[in-house]
Amino acid sequence: MRRIPKPEPMSLLAGALAALVGASLLAGSLPRPWTAGLSLALGLALALGGHSHGAAACIDRLAHTSRWAGLNAGLKTTGCCVLLMLTLCCRTPWPPLGLFVYTALLCMAGGVGVRRYLGLLALPAAFLLLSAAALLWHWAPAPGGLASVPFLGGWLVLDAAGQATARLVVARALGALGCLYWLSLSTPLPEVLEVLRRVHVPGPVLDLAVLIYRYIFVMLDTAARMRVSAASRLGYEGAGCGLRTTGLVYANLLGRSFGRARVCQQAMESRGWEGDIRFLVRKKPVRAAHLIPFAAPAAVMLLALCLGG
């Protein structure tokens, strides 16, 4: 039986942090009610979006079912890399923010729900928000700047310079994140690995990636079955017991992984494996129309860069 999802403490914390950072980023540039409203909306979106469990499996499933999955993976990877570079060159927050919104909309057009997208954003968002908070607020002996809060005998001060830096950093990070999310939510990992193979990333690295990718799912499945079996024997009743069971499950998983690795190698050898893993790759032809989703934003960003953005 599934439990009704409760708001999780982690999501609430991320939401509160998002609201605080949002307010700090906007302070002084918008009327106060607007700042408060927007910050609150941001905080709520993150708190309710929640952090997502089983992110690896979720990203993989979305990538396989995306409407953009038919596009040539080389084109997508190159396009996203170019957009990423342009994002990092921007000197004002607007073009990267625009790119973030654009890529998020593309993901949603590809079949990713808003709530799912927010859920997947929550993990990097926590890192991003903490860094932004550190950039925005600094300790000073006297009050000043746009806002100040008494702290440890001195003041935590928010000033315009810190705000400008934080805005740019957050915008660039979001733009870059948007590009990466679009690529990973529209391209199954095996296709990305094939692109890397073509640009001569060493074979052993890619072979390892193939195996890790495959066995993530095998291990997740085994772990899930072990957890269900432990739960059916009341293994998670109480915090101490739950911790002990979790430890046992992971220790057992390690043991099984070694055993499985041996059998998997036998299975590969029986199919003539001699040290390098190679698969048949069907070509996905690139058509002119496929270039538009990449060329259009790149052109806009280039224009913005030329105009001083």
Add this chain to the structure above:
Amino acid sequence: MQELLRFEDVSYAYELGRDALRGLTVSVAAGERVAVLGSNGAGKSTFFLLAGGVLSPRAGQVVFEGVPVRRAADLNRLRRGVGLVFQDPDVQLLAGTVEQEVSFGPMNLRLPENEVARRVDEALAAFELTEYRHRAPQYLSGGEKKRVTLADVLAMKPRLLLLDEPAASLDPAHARQLEGHLARLHEQGLALVVATHDVDFAWRWARRVLLFRGGQLAADGAPETIFADRALLAACGLEQPVLFRAGRALGLNPLPRTVEQLEQAVRPKGDRE
């Protein structure tokens, strides 16, 4: 019948002091249908791994198509000629999509890409997997995974196919489907060797039975002979197949291998009553 694979006094031990397989001498000919029976730890899986060229014998030798397997080139020939389907599909499935998965073996055979593509298409069509070609193995059901592992091995065009408990963890419908696939493969002239715990399946399907016990071959013969020896079966922890017993109890000759054959054999008597 042309001999494909021969074991000559083969022994193997995973650890020192305890033989997993001891002094095995047996041969399999082209087009045979063999069931390998025995309790867990009897040596069935070790026999398969040796036959598939994954393990090398500690003593004795394996001969494939008349040539003893000694050098790396012989081993390569053995692995090409003998396909091994593992019991748990998850240890065999490797690639990100079904199509790539099936291409792994042919790519290892260093075939040209258009030939690999042709074999992949053929194998996918043979196991009704064409529509799943872009699916990831993790999103397939147990029966579908089993079909992919069969397509995997068939795409390498082996002459002998070894299947380790293929029906384990399959529901009855998928198990029936699997038997259909096995029948078709046999019609194509492939030699099939199936390890199983299911004596009813062995009776219905096999024309020869290898019985393993404690790392040794306890018996090798026609199903009629092996299943008639109750003492031997009991020593190996096995029972007589239901149809075999029913046929004997009714005094039928020949003994029915399928329920349909049994029905046909008893119908005239029923009509007379």
